[in-house]
Amino acid sequence: MSPTTVIVGSSVGGVRTAQALRAAGYEGEVVLVGEEDDLPYDKPPLSKALLSGASTPEHISLLTRQQAADAGIRLMLGRTATGLDTARQRVELADGEALGYDHLVIATGARARQSPWGTPPGVHVLRTLGDAEALGRDLRRGGPLVVVGAGFIGAEVAATARTMGVADVTIVDPAPVPMSRVLHPAVADRFRQLQNDHGVVTRFGIGVEDIESTAAGLLVRLADGSELPAATVVVGIGAQPNDEWLRASELTVDNGVVCDEYSRAVGVQNVYAVGDVARWFHPGHGGLIRVEHWTNAVDQAACVAHNITHPDQLRTHEPVEYVWSDQYDWKIQITGRTGPELDPVTVHGNDPERSFAVLYGAPDGTMAGALVTNWPRALITCRRVVGTVSVEEARRTVEALVRPLAGSVE
Incomplete structure (x- = not known):
């Protein structure tokens, strides 16, 4: 009987793992499980070309049904994984079905941190195709935009909104500069100036106290007592790994699925993790890291596919990090x-x-x-x-x- 590899997660990490398995000569069954009903799609364009309307869902497709069929990848979309029984090697789905596996690849990624100020109409996060489409509709209705959070997503959304013709855009962040987690303040200040040069108002060093829905629209109340009227608010305050469904399993889950240098989940057999949900031992850094980068997901997928198909020639996953951002x-x-x-x-x-x-x-x-x-x-x-x-x-x-x-x- 041929083996089965179940991949849970249909974003870039999961899709690239499935494709890399076939490229490596894997002849068993490959099952790709995705929570969303949509066919797999690429996420970086969501805050840029897809949001602006310069691209369409078809343009950002990662895998069509025909491509999946040609590669022998069984798609199970609109199916949510809710649990894992490592002893019986079964993935439990929300509809009661259980999928047996010989190898399991966890690629459930991360989700946007939700707004701590509630989500009245007009308040958005951005992580999925549906998020981008809903945000795009609101931006096209016009009115002021307030972006809470000046990381990559927030900066890109502000830039895209300005290119779409949104006249009144404000970025708010309690940090003193944009992209403060990854850049020295003196360097990051150049990107504050980039936003200012394109007409974006920046309010750094000030937190948000509340987002209120009023008869006139949204009102963003800041910690210094000032208020910003808005038609649309985007909350971009980071992401968190989609690992809750694994908390009752035998896996070690701590800010992601804890893995060794080969991307194998520690303490269990035949389970791997890739992409944003993986927290693995990086030999070059000498410790556990979790990386929310597109390139890392692609590289880790190739490593995991090799290690599944060549268990006697294991490869370590120790990439040099790489990430990009398009702004204006x-x-x-x-x-x-x-x-x-x-x-x-x-x-x-x-x-x-x-x-x-x-x-x-x-x-x-x-x-x-x-x-x-x-x-x-x-x-x-x-x-x-x-x-x-x-x-x-x-x-x-x-x-x-x-x-x-x-x-x-x-």
Whole structure:
């Protein structure tokens, strides 16, 4: 009897795992379970092209029914996993069905943190296709937009809204600068200026006390006593892993499914996790990490598929982190670690106002990561050398990219 791999989660991590299994020669049954009724789709465009209407659900499809059939992937969409019996190797679904497996891949991702101020009409979070479609409809009705949270999602939504013609956009965040979790304050302030240059009002260092629904619309009350009228509010205050359905299982669940360096769930047999829901041991960092990046989900899916099909040749999953953000006509790319505790060194490209690289040094002087804006050649170089050379050597290497192109725009 041929083996069965059940993959729970139909976003990019789950889809890429299914496809990678087939590419690796896996001949058993592959079952892809998804909570949403929609066919699998890509999520980065939700805050950009899909939200603005420049793209459609068909354009962001990850897997059509025909592609699934051709690859021998059985789709079970609109089905919610509610429990896991590792002793019997069965996934329990909300409708009472139980799926047996020989290998299980958990790819349930993460969900947006809900608004602590309630969700009256006009208040949105953004994580799913349905979220993006509902938000787009409200933005097209017009009126002021208030974005609570200045991480990647909040900054992208504000930028997209302005390109859609929303005239009155305000970002509110208790942090002093945008994207504060991943950038040094001096660097992050350049992206506050980017928003201001495009007409967005920024209220940093101020928290939200309440969001009230009134006869005139929404009213966002701030901690300093001021009030912001709004037709639409987007709450972008982070995400949390979809791991509650596993809490009663034998798995170790702590801010995600805890895994070893091979992405195997610790303490159980034949269970793996990929993407936002996985918290795994990264040999390069010497500890457990959980990464909410599209690229990580894709890379981890390939690693898990290899380890399922080649159990005697296990591969560790120890990627160099990479994430990007599109805001207006700026491409912002981050590789490695760029936390506010690290020391930044800035190298300007041929158009210093737009193209620059910020190199981040670890305490031992090694280049820990980099932020690169509108400078593709510098990004390629930084991804190649991160973690392997000193910040000073990396700076010289990146600076050398400017000289052959002096006088031109990158």
